[in-house]
Amino acid sequence: MERLYPFKFKKVFKEKVWGGRGFEKSFEMTLPTEDSYGESWEVSSRKNEMSVIENGRLEGKTLEELFSDYKGNFVGEKVYHKYGGKFPLLIKYLDINDRLSVQVHPNDEYALRVEGEFGKSESWYIMEASSDAKLIMGFKEGMTKKLFMEKTKNKNFNDLFNIISIKKGDFINVTPGLVHASLEGSILICEVQQNSDITYRIYDFDRLIDGELRELHLDKAMEVIDYETIPQINTDQNRKNVEVNGGTKQEIIRGKYFNIDKFLLEKKFEDTNRDSFMIYSILEGEGNLNCDGVAYSIKKGETWYIPPKLNIEIEGELEILKTFM
Structure with missing residues (x-):
């Protein structure tokens, strides 16, 4: 294949x-x-x-x-x-x-x-x-x-x-x-x-x-209709920032249907997901997404679909929402 x-x-x-x-x-x-x-x-x-x-x-x-x-x-x-x-x-x-x-x-x-x-x-x-x-x-x-x-x-x-x-x-x-x-x-x-x-x-x-x-x-x-549930707002201020290569990560949700993390990147960031596709929603900034020797220009408002088993390297000052299963 x-x-x-x-x-x-x-x-x-x-x-x-x-x-x-x-x-x-x-x-x-x-x-x-x-x-x-x-x-x-x-x-x-x-x-x-x-x-x-x-x-x-x-x-x-x-x-x-x-x-x-x-x-x-x-x-x-x-x-x-x-x-x-x-x-x-x-x-x-x-x-x-x-x-x-x-x-x-x-x-x-x-x-x-x-x-x-x-x-x-x-x-x-x-x-x-x-x-x-x-x-x-x-x-x-x-x-x-x-x-x-x-x-x-x-x-x-x-x-x-x-x-x-x-x-x-x-x-x-x-x-x-x-x-x-x-x-x-x-x-x-x-x-x-x-x-x-x-x-x-x-x-x-x-x-x-x-x-x-x-x-x-x-x-x-x-x-x-659910008459009782009132959702809690998950704010930027109450999320824990965890250091990763190239910036910080916030774990936003781990759910039955999808998982979401937010990345604040300043330097080169490497990402690999072996088990699931990933979707990058570019919230802020611009830079490059590198994969298998090819550089893809990325910027705010774009969405990128990453199939599993790809080695991804991201460069630039970027804010990214990452969705995966």
């Missing part, structure tokens, strides 16, 4: 009513039109948002084709045997400039039974946030299913939700069942999630799209 190399995928931009031009301003991305964009799908094997390689000898191949052709050599043998024919993750950047609808995601058990695919556990790393940025994360204490059903029946969504202020560097684990939304301010997010696009919309602030209210999914939402 031929040896693979670091991949960069073409971005798949999604127009959103709550989006903006932040990708252009902060990441120097070239947006397709003058419209508002809310999502950049960075690593995806979804049919309508399929990632396509834009570098090297396999340019033009899709992520799905790579997964099918190279199997364990593409994702790692353990990962391949666990997930079979489905790539396990989805990585996005979000540019939020208006209220994101109040929503909830199902767990695997419910989603597989009702929707025929995996549930959606996700995490949000806050790349940038305005001083007034606020999110809805869970309910205020004392909420019950009965009370919430009464409130929604009367379209009374006031004074229900737990509201948190956020800042750059914060990390929030958005588990299945957790009601969440954006409320105020402008926010750029790196989102890591299961390979699922199931979202149940609970309330959209009576917003009109082309003169009509957006569809809600209250019946299904009621079956999956």
Whole structure:
């Protein structure tokens, strides 16, 4: 089997009513039109948002084709045997400039039974946030299913939700069942999630799209909502910095579906992962990613997919979010 190399995928931009031009301003991305964009799908094997390689000898191949052709050599043998024919993750950047609808995601058990695919556990790393940025994360204490059903029946969504202020560097684990939304301010997010696009919309602030209210999914939402969990914000200040070759590492999460570390690099850094693919989300800076004698230029806003068993050397002053299984 031929040896693979670091991949960069073409971005798949999604127009959103709550989006903006932040990708252009902060990441120097070239947006397709003058419209508002809310999502950049960075690593995806979804049919309508399929990632396509834009570098090297396999340019033009899709992520799905790579997964099918190279199997364990593409994702790692353990990962391949666990997930079979489905790539396990989805990585996005979000540019939020208006209220994101109040929503909830199902767990695997419910989603597989009702929707025929995996549930959606996700995490949000806050790349940038305005001083007034606020999110809805869970309910205020004392909420019950009965009370919430009464409130929604009367379209009374006031004074229900737990509201948190956020800042750059914060990390929030958005588990299945957790009601969440954006409320105020402008926010750029790196989102890591299961390979699922199931979202149940609970309330959209009576917003009109082309003169009509957006569809809600209250019946299904009621079956999956967790009324008690309030997530803890994992801040830049409360994470432990561990010295590594070339800089420091922060262990952000070790989870059932994915693991995430943050690296602050100032010198040459060597990285190898024998058992799983790695995904580098470049949060800040620029430099080079060296592999098998080839240097790849990397910079803020880019995402790089590293197949297993590659020896990686990174040079430059960089802030990198590393996702692996």
